[in-house]
Amino acid sequence: MENKMGSIDFRKDFPFFESSINKGLVYFDNAATSQRPACVNRAVEDFNNFNNANPLRGLYDLSVRATDLYENARAKVAAFLNAPSDSHIIFTRNATESLNLVAYTYGMAFVEEGDEVVISAMEHHSNILPWQMVCSAKKARLVWLECDASGIIPASEWQTKITAKTKIVSVAHVSNVFGITNPVKEIASYAHKVGNGGKGAVMIVDGAQSVxxxxxDVQDIGADFLAFSGHKALGPMGIGALYAREKFLEQMPPFLRGGEMIEYVTRESATYAELPHKFEAGTVNAGGAVGLAAALDYIEKVGFDFIEKNDNALAAFIMNGMKTIPHVHVIGNDDPDRHCGIVTFTIDDVHPHDIASMLSSENVAIRAGHHCAQPLMQKLGVGSTARASVYFYNTQKEAEVFLEKLSGVRKWMGLS
Structure with a gap:
């Protein structure tokens, strides 16, 4: 398997892989953060070097140029997600901040005593803690959609647990542990019909692993809100985005207050700026937004057909290889096509932290721990797991090295 599109070798576009510092490193921690192509680094550097000014308010040419680049980045994100307009996109630091924004604004403003908020058992802590806070503050009830050991949420779960009392449903599009793609379109459709006394519950999608x-397509899946982080999608750290339906943004109070998000201030009150700037207080991360736009452009050049094909092929190769290694157990679905390039596993009698440490000594980088999904770990009966996660620039040769090193872990631990 070669990571090429025509005659283009993707890895040559990434300084990370070309550097002698990382020579021979197998980077299989892409679910935590992806590497960046040179065009993304260059876009950020060009902004900082040649276009650096505080956007949105300045009337001089440089500030206008910075504003145009920032707003062009917003338009890129809107088009990438098929949002109806640019005003549906709010820039944040990451998916965590986006989900907290929704919880602190929509959640605290509209959830009432006796309401229910529905999440799944496989959520990242970033999609659990904000709703625990809302439910505690508003005397609402947090309801969990359970999954089976393969990661599948049966339709009976949302058809029985989403009720007229449901005000909000918030579910990960792709699990960062199972890698499974949840049926968010079907869940959203049901929530919109049944929730909130038949008026429709709000559907929030954590898109950190799917985007x-x-x-x-936010319109196709029926998302009222969708959050994602740039750093998992070839972009810089510290930039993310929240998609939101305009009618909700108009109803919601601001998350933060201060510069840029106001239209007019008196000693007694203030009027807020038009959407989406109402939710972007203070000086924005314009360079990060420009870098994110360049990252999304690059992803489109690679193409999701290739990305999905490579994710699935590498997951299949890794999972099939693991079957030949005694004492290794894959967590989740048996079908590699349902892992989105994420293979989470355990090894009998070896702590996941030891697995990761020993592989690191062999120049293989994987993740180990609870993956910010402790309720799921508790459900699975494990304290932590190891996780290998791939992206389109990873190769079968790297997977072969990973499996070879993995096969020696128990021996290194003095186990048979």
Whole structure:
């Protein structure tokens, strides 16, 4: 398997892989953060070197240029997600901040005593803690959609647990542990019909793991809100985005207050800026937004057909290889096509932290721990797991090295 599109070798576009510092490193921690192509680094550097000014308010040419680049980046994100307009996109630091924004604004403003908020058992902590806070503050009830050991949420779960009392449903599009793609379109459709006394519950989608790996159309899946992080999608750290339906943004109070998000201030009150700037207080991360736009452009050049094909092929190769290694157990679905390039596993009698440490000594980088999904770990009966996660620039040769090193872990631990 060669990571090429025509005659283009993707890895040559990434300084990370070309550097002698990282020579021979197998980087299989892409679910935590992806590497960046040179064009992304260059876009950020060009902004900082040649276009650096505080955007949005300045009337001089440089500030206008910075504003145009920032707003062009917003337009890129809107088009990438098929949002109806640019005003549906709010720039944040990451998916965590986006989900907290929704919880602190929509959640605290509209959830009432006796309401229910529905999440799944496989959520990242960033999609659990904000809703625990809302439910505690508003005397609402947090309801969990359970999954089976393969990661599948049965339809009976949302058809029985989403009720007229449901005000909000918030579910990960792709699990960062199982890698499974949840049926968010079907869940959203049901929530919109049944929730909130028949007026429709609000559907929030955590797209942190899906947006980099598959075409996400927010209108098609019925998302009222969708959050994702740039750093998992070839972009810089410290930039993310929240998609939101305009009618909700108009109803919601601001998340933060101060510069840029106001229209007019008196000693007694203030009027807020038009959408989306109402939710972007203070000096924005314009360079990060420009870098994110360049990252999304690059993803489109690679194409989701190739990305999904490579994710699935590498997951299949890794999972099939693991079957030949005694004492290794894959967590989740048996079908590699349902892993989105994420293979989470355990080894009998070896702590996942030891697995990761020993592989690191062999120049293989994987993740180990609870993956910010402790309720799921508790459900699975494990304290932590190891996780290998791939992206389109990873190769079968790297997977072969990973499996070879993995096969020696128990021996290194003095186990048979």
């Amino acid at each position: 980099p790996h598959m075409k996400v």
